[in-house]
Amino acid sequence: MNLPAIILAIVLSFLPVFFWSAILKRKHRKGMTFFFALNFILSAGFAALFHHKLEAIIENGILGENDHGALVFVSYMIMGMLIEYGKNFIVRMTGGKYFQTIDDVMDLSFATALWFTFYRNIFHFHLLFIGANPDITGPIKILKDILENVFFILPIHLFCSGIFGYFYGVSIFATEKLKEAHKDRLTRYKIFAFRTMKVMEGTIISVFFYGLFFTILKMDPTIGDIFSLVGLKRVVLFGTEIDERVMPIISFLFFGVGTIFLFQLMDQKREFSQKALLFDRSPKK
Numbered sequence: 609m610n611l612p613a614i615i616l617a618i619v620l621s622f623l624p625v626f627f628w629s630a631i632l633k634r635k636h637r638k639g640m641t642f643f644f645a646l647n648f649i650l651s652a653g654f655a656a657l658f659h660h661k662l663e664a665i666i667e668n669g670i671l672g673e674n675d676h677g678a679l680v681f682v683s684y685m686i687m688g689m690l691i692e693y694g695k696n697f698i699v700r701m702t703g704g705k706y707f708q709t710i711d712d713v714m715d716l717s718f719a720t721a722l723w724f725t726f727y728r729n730i731f732h733f734h735l736l737f738i739g740a741n742p743d744i745t746g747p748i749k750i751l752k753d754i755l756e757n758v759f760f761i762l763p764i765h766l767f768c769s770g771i772f773g774y775f776y777g778v779s780i781f782a783t784e785k786l787k788e789a790h791k792d793r794l795t796r797y798k799i800f801a802f803r804t805m806k807v808m809e810g811t812i813i814s815v816f817f818y819g820l821f822f823t824i825l826k827m828d829p830t831i832g833d834i835f836s837l838v839g840l841k842r843v844v845l846f847g848t849e850i851d852e853r854v855m856p857i858i859s860f861l862f863f864g865v866g867t868i869f870l871f872q873l874m875d876q877k878r879e880f881s882q883k884a885l886l887f888d889r890s891p892k893k
Contacts, residue, residue: 610734613734616733617729617731617733620733620758621726621729623758624725624759624762628718629719643702646702648723650698651723651726651727652726652727654724655724655728658690658694662687663687666687681819684818684819684822687822688814688816688818688819691765691818692811693811695720695772696717696772696773699713699717708888709886709889710780710781710877713780714770717769717773718766718769718770721765721766721768721770725761725765733754733757736750736754756859759859760862761825763863764818767869767870768814768815768818771810771813771870773810774870774873774877775810776807778877778880781888781889782806782885783884783885785885786880787802821862828853829854829858830854831854834854
Protein backbone atom coordinates (compact mmCIF):
# COMPACT_ATOMS: atom_id res chain seq x y z
CA MET A 609 0.00 0.00 0.00
CA ASN A 610 1.35 3.41 -1.01
CA LEU A 611 0.19 5.51 1.94
CA PRO A 612 1.50 8.91 0.68
CA ALA A 613 -0.32 8.37 -2.63
CA ILE A 614 -3.57 7.54 -0.82
CA ILE A 615 -3.28 10.56 1.49
CA LEU A 616 -2.53 12.91 -1.41
CA ALA A 617 -5.45 11.45 -3.40
CA ILE A 618 -7.82 11.99 -0.46
CA VAL A 619 -6.63 15.57 0.08
CA LEU A 620 -6.94 16.52 -3.60
CA SER A 621 -10.37 14.88 -3.79
CA PHE A 622 -11.60 16.68 -0.69
CA LEU A 623 -10.46 20.19 -1.73
CA PRO A 624 -13.13 20.66 -4.43
CA VAL A 625 -15.75 19.20 -2.07
CA PHE A 626 -14.78 21.84 0.51
CA PHE A 627 -14.72 24.58 -2.13
CA TRP A 628 -18.11 23.73 -3.66
CA SER A 629 -19.69 23.10 -0.25
CA ALA A 630 -18.72 26.63 0.78
CA ILE A 631 -20.29 28.03 -2.40
CA LEU A 632 -23.49 26.01 -2.13
CA LYS A 633 -23.95 26.39 1.63
CA ARG A 634 -27.23 28.01 2.67
CA LYS A 635 -27.10 29.79 6.00
CA HIS A 636 -30.80 29.29 6.76
CA ARG A 637 -30.59 25.49 6.67
CA LYS A 638 -30.29 23.71 10.00
CA GLY A 639 -30.11 20.09 11.04
CA MET A 640 -28.49 18.93 7.80
CA THR A 641 -25.54 17.04 9.33
CA PHE A 642 -27.26 13.68 9.70
CA PHE A 643 -28.77 13.74 6.21
CA PHE A 644 -25.51 14.79 4.58
CA ALA A 645 -23.55 12.12 6.49
CA LEU A 646 -26.01 9.45 5.38
CA ASN A 647 -25.86 10.88 1.87
CA PHE A 648 -22.06 10.58 1.93
CA ILE A 649 -22.10 6.90 2.88
CA LEU A 650 -24.69 5.95 0.26
CA SER A 651 -23.19 8.10 -2.52
CA ALA A 652 -19.68 6.74 -1.95
CA GLY A 653 -21.06 3.19 -1.92
CA PHE A 654 -22.93 3.81 -5.18
CA ALA A 655 -19.81 5.35 -6.74
CA ALA A 656 -17.80 2.25 -5.77
CA LEU A 657 -20.44 -0.05 -7.29
CA PHE A 658 -20.61 1.97 -10.48
CA HIS A 659 -16.89 2.46 -11.10
CA HIS A 660 -15.80 -1.06 -10.16
CA LYS A 661 -18.66 -3.00 -11.76
CA LEU A 662 -21.30 -1.19 -13.82
CA GLU A 663 -19.05 1.11 -15.88
CA ALA A 664 -16.96 -1.75 -17.30
CA ILE A 665 -20.08 -3.81 -18.03
CA ILE A 666 -21.65 -0.96 -20.00
CA GLU A 667 -18.47 -0.07 -21.93
CA ASN A 668 -17.65 -3.67 -22.80
CA GLY A 669 -21.25 -4.52 -23.63
CA ILE A 670 -21.82 -1.57 -25.97
CA LEU A 671 -18.41 -0.54 -27.26
CA GLY A 672 -16.43 -3.78 -27.24
CA GLU A 673 -13.49 -3.15 -29.55
CA ASN A 674 -15.29 -0.33 -31.35
CA ASP A 675 -14.70 3.33 -30.51
CA HIS A 676 -17.32 4.80 -32.83
CA GLY A 677 -18.69 8.20 -31.85
CA ALA A 678 -22.33 7.13 -31.90
CA LEU A 679 -21.65 4.09 -29.73
CA VAL A 680 -19.61 6.18 -27.30
CA PHE A 681 -22.53 8.60 -27.01
CA VAL A 682 -25.00 5.76 -26.41
CA SER A 683 -22.77 4.22 -23.75
CA TYR A 684 -22.44 7.53 -21.89
CA MET A 685 -26.17 8.18 -22.18
CA ILE A 686 -26.82 4.85 -20.48
CA MET A 687 -24.16 5.60 -17.87
CA GLY A 688 -25.74 9.01 -17.32
CA MET A 689 -29.16 7.45 -16.82
CA LEU A 690 -27.79 5.01 -14.24
CA ILE A 691 -25.75 7.65 -12.43
CA GLU A 692 -28.51 10.27 -12.35
CA TYR A 693 -31.15 7.72 -11.34
CA GLY A 694 -28.85 6.34 -8.64
CA LYS A 695 -28.07 9.79 -7.27
CA ASN A 696 -31.72 10.81 -7.40
CA PHE A 697 -32.75 7.61 -5.63
CA ILE A 698 -30.27 8.42 -2.85
CA VAL A 699 -31.68 11.96 -2.60
CA ARG A 700 -35.24 10.65 -2.29
CA MET A 701 -34.21 8.02 0.24
CA THR A 702 -32.14 10.33 2.45
CA GLY A 703 -34.37 13.39 2.06
CA GLY A 704 -37.86 12.08 2.72
CA LYS A 705 -39.83 14.39 5.02
CA TYR A 706 -36.69 16.51 5.52
CA PHE A 707 -37.50 18.42 2.33
CA GLN A 708 -39.21 21.72 3.03
CA THR A 709 -38.45 23.64 -0.18
CA ILE A 710 -37.01 23.04 -3.64
CA ASP A 711 -33.73 24.44 -2.31
CA ASP A 712 -33.49 21.47 0.06
CA VAL A 713 -33.89 19.02 -2.82
CA MET A 714 -31.23 20.79 -4.86
CA ASP A 715 -28.84 21.05 -1.89
CA LEU A 716 -29.00 17.33 -1.26
CA SER A 717 -28.70 16.67 -5.01
CA PHE A 718 -25.54 18.79 -5.15
CA ALA A 719 -24.18 16.98 -2.08
CA THR A 720 -24.80 13.62 -3.72
CA ALA A 721 -22.83 14.71 -6.79
CA LEU A 722 -19.97 15.97 -4.59
CA TRP A 723 -19.69 12.72 -2.63
CA PHE A 724 -20.06 10.61 -5.78
CA THR A 725 -17.13 12.38 -7.45
CA PHE A 726 -15.21 12.42 -4.13
CA TYR A 727 -14.92 8.63 -4.15
CA ARG A 728 -14.29 8.52 -7.91
CA ASN A 729 -11.45 11.03 -7.63
CA ILE A 730 -9.78 9.25 -4.70
CA PHE A 731 -9.69 6.03 -6.69
CA HIS A 732 -8.62 7.78 -9.92
CA PHE A 733 -5.90 9.94 -8.33
CA HIS A 734 -4.47 7.03 -6.37
CA LEU A 735 -4.03 4.99 -9.55
CA LEU A 736 -2.53 8.08 -11.18
CA PHE A 737 0.06 8.62 -8.44
CA ILE A 738 1.24 5.00 -8.32
CA GLY A 739 1.74 4.98 -12.10
CA ALA A 740 -1.09 2.56 -12.88
CA ASN A 741 -2.24 4.68 -15.84
CA PRO A 742 0.42 4.36 -18.58
CA ASP A 743 -1.28 7.02 -20.73
CA ILE A 744 -0.76 9.70 -18.10
CA THR A 745 2.89 10.03 -17.08
CA GLY A 746 5.09 12.95 -16.19
CA PRO A 747 4.24 15.99 -14.01
CA ILE A 748 2.62 18.03 -16.80
CA LYS A 749 0.18 15.32 -17.89
CA ILE A 750 -0.61 14.41 -14.28
CA LEU A 751 -1.31 18.06 -13.42
CA LYS A 752 -3.54 18.46 -16.48
CA ASP A 753 -5.47 15.32 -15.52
CA ILE A 754 -5.98 16.59 -11.95
CA LEU A 755 -7.21 19.96 -13.19
CA GLU A 756 -9.52 18.25 -15.68
CA ASN A 757 -11.13 16.09 -13.00
CA VAL A 758 -11.43 18.88 -10.42
CA PHE A 759 -12.50 21.81 -12.61
CA PHE A 760 -14.16 20.16 -15.62
CA ILE A 761 -15.75 16.85 -14.61
CA LEU A 762 -16.99 17.74 -11.12
CA PRO A 763 -19.05 20.77 -12.28
CA ILE A 764 -20.77 18.58 -14.88
CA HIS A 765 -21.90 16.19 -12.15
CA LEU A 766 -23.08 19.18 -10.11
CA PHE A 767 -25.06 20.68 -12.97
CA CYS A 768 -26.68 17.37 -13.89
CA SER A 769 -27.67 16.67 -10.28
CA GLY A 770 -28.85 20.25 -9.79
CA ILE A 771 -31.01 20.11 -12.92
CA PHE A 772 -32.56 16.80 -11.88
CA GLY A 773 -33.02 18.08 -8.31
CA TYR A 774 -34.85 21.18 -9.54
CA PHE A 775 -37.36 19.26 -11.65
CA TYR A 776 -37.87 16.68 -8.92
CA GLY A 777 -38.34 19.49 -6.40
CA VAL A 778 -40.98 21.15 -8.59
CA SER A 779 -42.77 17.82 -8.87
CA ILE A 780 -42.96 17.68 -5.06
CA PHE A 781 -43.84 21.28 -4.20
CA ALA A 782 -46.06 22.33 -7.13
CA THR A 783 -49.52 23.54 -6.17
CA GLU A 784 -52.63 22.36 -7.99
CA LYS A 785 -52.75 25.74 -9.71
CA LEU A 786 -49.26 25.20 -11.21
CA LYS A 787 -50.17 21.67 -12.28
CA GLU A 788 -53.29 22.92 -14.03
CA ALA A 789 -51.34 25.70 -15.74
CA HIS A 790 -48.94 23.13 -17.17
CA LYS A 791 -51.81 20.96 -18.27
CA ASP A 792 -53.53 23.86 -20.04
CA ARG A 793 -50.32 24.97 -21.78
CA LEU A 794 -48.55 21.74 -22.64
CA THR A 795 -50.17 18.70 -24.24
CA ARG A 796 -47.74 16.21 -22.73
CA TYR A 797 -49.01 17.08 -19.24
CA LYS A 798 -52.46 15.89 -20.30
CA ILE A 799 -50.98 12.47 -21.10
CA PHE A 800 -48.61 11.96 -18.16
CA ALA A 801 -49.03 12.78 -14.49
CA PHE A 802 -47.35 16.05 -13.45
CA ARG A 803 -44.73 14.38 -11.23
CA THR A 804 -43.94 11.76 -13.86
CA MET A 805 -43.51 14.44 -16.52
CA LYS A 806 -41.24 16.60 -14.36
CA VAL A 807 -39.04 13.63 -13.46
CA MET A 808 -38.86 12.67 -17.16
CA GLU A 809 -37.88 16.21 -18.14
CA GLY A 810 -35.17 16.37 -15.50
CA THR A 811 -33.85 12.98 -16.54
CA ILE A 812 -33.77 13.74 -20.27
CA ILE A 813 -32.05 17.12 -19.89
CA SER A 814 -29.46 16.02 -17.32
CA VAL A 815 -28.66 12.73 -19.09
CA PHE A 816 -28.26 14.43 -22.49
CA PHE A 817 -25.97 17.05 -20.91
CA TYR A 818 -23.95 14.27 -19.26
CA GLY A 819 -23.78 12.04 -22.36
CA LEU A 820 -22.75 14.84 -24.72
CA PHE A 821 -19.99 16.15 -22.44
CA PHE A 822 -18.40 12.79 -21.67
CA THR A 823 -18.60 11.70 -25.31
CA ILE A 824 -16.58 14.79 -26.32
CA LEU A 825 -14.24 14.21 -23.36
CA LYS A 826 -13.68 10.61 -24.48
CA MET A 827 -12.84 11.74 -28.03
CA ASP A 828 -10.61 14.57 -26.70
CA PRO A 829 -10.64 16.54 -30.00
CA THR A 830 -7.87 18.84 -31.20
CA ILE A 831 -8.01 22.06 -33.21
CA GLY A 832 -7.12 20.02 -36.29
CA ASP A 833 -10.00 17.62 -35.65
CA ILE A 834 -12.44 20.54 -35.45
CA PHE A 835 -11.18 22.06 -38.69
CA SER A 836 -11.36 18.68 -40.46
CA LEU A 837 -14.91 18.17 -39.18
CA VAL A 838 -16.12 21.39 -40.82
CA GLY A 839 -14.23 20.65 -44.05
CA LEU A 840 -11.29 23.01 -43.55
CA LYS A 841 -7.58 22.31 -43.78
CA ARG A 842 -5.59 21.83 -40.61
CA VAL A 843 -3.84 24.96 -39.38
CA VAL A 844 -0.10 25.13 -40.13
CA LEU A 845 2.01 27.95 -38.69
CA PHE A 846 5.69 28.36 -39.67
CA GLY A 847 5.72 24.82 -41.01
CA THR A 848 4.30 23.33 -37.79
CA GLU A 849 0.79 21.99 -37.52
CA ILE A 850 -1.21 23.65 -34.73
CA ASP A 851 -3.04 20.77 -33.11
CA GLU A 852 -3.72 21.70 -29.49
CA ARG A 853 -6.41 19.97 -27.45
CA VAL A 854 -9.62 22.01 -27.25
CA MET A 855 -11.23 20.20 -24.30
CA PRO A 856 -10.46 23.06 -21.86
CA ILE A 857 -12.37 25.48 -24.11
CA ILE A 858 -15.24 23.03 -24.58
CA SER A 859 -15.38 22.40 -20.83
CA PHE A 860 -15.55 26.15 -20.20
CA LEU A 861 -18.43 26.40 -22.68
CA PHE A 862 -20.28 23.57 -20.93
CA PHE A 863 -19.64 25.30 -17.60
CA GLY A 864 -21.09 28.54 -18.98
CA VAL A 865 -24.14 26.87 -20.50
CA GLY A 866 -24.77 24.86 -17.33
CA THR A 867 -24.49 27.97 -15.15
CA ILE A 868 -26.86 29.98 -17.33
CA PHE A 869 -29.37 27.15 -17.44
CA LEU A 870 -29.33 26.73 -13.64
CA PHE A 871 -29.76 30.50 -13.20
CA GLN A 872 -32.78 30.35 -15.51
CA LEU A 873 -34.25 27.56 -13.42
CA MET A 874 -33.66 29.63 -10.27
CA ASP A 875 -35.42 32.61 -11.87
CA GLN A 876 -38.31 30.34 -12.76
CA LYS A 877 -38.45 29.06 -9.18
CA ARG A 878 -38.56 32.62 -7.82
CA GLU A 879 -41.33 33.46 -10.26
CA PHE A 880 -43.33 30.42 -9.14
CA SER A 881 -42.77 31.36 -5.49
CA GLN A 882 -43.84 34.97 -6.01
CA LYS A 883 -47.06 33.76 -7.63
CA ALA A 884 -47.65 31.29 -4.75
CA LEU A 885 -47.42 28.33 -7.13
CA LEU A 886 -45.09 26.34 -4.86
CA PHE A 887 -45.59 24.92 -1.39
CA ASP A 888 -43.14 26.07 1.28
CA ARG A 889 -43.07 23.80 4.32
CA SER A 890 -40.28 25.67 6.11
CA PRO A 891 -41.14 26.96 9.61
CA LYS A 892 -42.59 30.45 9.57
CA LYS A 893 -40.58 33.06 11.44
